[in-house]
Amino acid sequence: MINPIPRDIPDLPAIPGIPSSTHYSFVPATAVVAPTRRPATAVYRVLVALAAAAGVAIDLKLSYFTIQTNLLVAVVFAASARRAWSARRPLPGVLTGGTLIYISITGLVYHLILANESTPFSMTGAVDTLSGWHAVANQLLHTVTPIAVVLDWLLLTRPTPLALRNAATWLLYPFAYLAFCLARGAMMSPGTPARYLYPFVDVDRHGYAGVLGNTAVLGVAFYALALLIVALDHVRPDPVRRRVRRPENRISSPATSGLK
Numbered sequence: 001m002i003n004p005i006p007r008d009i010p011d012l013p014a015i016p017g018i019p020s021s022t023h024y025s026f027v028p029a030t031a032v033v034a035p036t037r038r039p040a041t042a043v044y045r046v047l048v049a050l051a052a053a054a055g056v057a058i059d060l061k062l063s064y065f066t067i068q069t070n071l072l073v074a075v076v077f078a079a080s081a082r083r084a085w086s087a088r089r090p091l092p093g094v095l096t097g098g099t100l101i102y103i104s105i106t107g108l109v110y111h112l113i114l115a116n117e118s119t120p121f122s123m124t125g126a127v128d129t130l131s132g133w134h135a136v137a138n139q140l141l142h143t144v145t146p147i148a149v150v151l152d153w154l155l156l157t158r159p160t161p162l163a164l165r166n167a168a169t170w171l172l173y174p175f176a177y178l179a180f181c182l183a184r185g186a187m188m189s190p191g192t193p194a195r196y197l198y199p200f201v202d203v204d205r206h207g208y209a210g211v212l213g214n215t216a217v218l219g220v221a222f223y224a225l226a227l228l229i230v231a232l233d234h235v236r237p238d239p240v241r242r243r244v245r246r247p248e249n250r251i252s253s254p255a256t257s258g259l260k
Helices: 039-058 065-085 093-114 124-128 133-155 164-170 172-187 203-235
Strands: none
Touching: 039 065, 039 133, 065 093, 065 133, 065 172, 093 133, 093 164, 093 172, 093 203, 164 172, 164 203, 172 203
């Protein structure tokens, strides 16, 4: 019986007498290490996807950044869970890293700015009035899902590694969302409830110059967070390789004596 051709074939050794190329490029571990079936990881990611989807289903307001990022988490983690269950290649690092930074922005902005009474952009009054399932949805969207995604990235996701250009690319979506918020508010009549979705983009209160100043500060903070994620991805250990057992040597005899 002929053994199947392996999917990943490592580079052949250099041939004597033929100069090797002096240009080297980094080859990620996923290109040379065969994927393994990871059912526990798949189950965890399904639970994270369900948590994000449940929060969205309970409090469905698609215009909010929070809802959009949690929907992204639900889709990405569902796809990632399927790949982990069936031993397929993981999703591209730029996609999982982008999902990580967007949901991290959601959690950090909520807890440090919107739910903080000491900030000028506090929305604690609206938060305090939540009860029942809406309060549960609020915790799922702003606390449970962001923490779960961070833990997945640190403990279950292999390093890519990411490139510096990814940090700038990830900012395109927040800036596009800013443009959407300003255009949406401009098309609505003054005094309309929730005309501006977040206090720091409220043109009626801060004017366009103030809004641009607020978003510039937030943009710098988001970019610093993106750079931190890229840097950590280069230095963090591979959480998967340490759990993968080396294949058993079935050719040579385990005995120390000669061939039998």
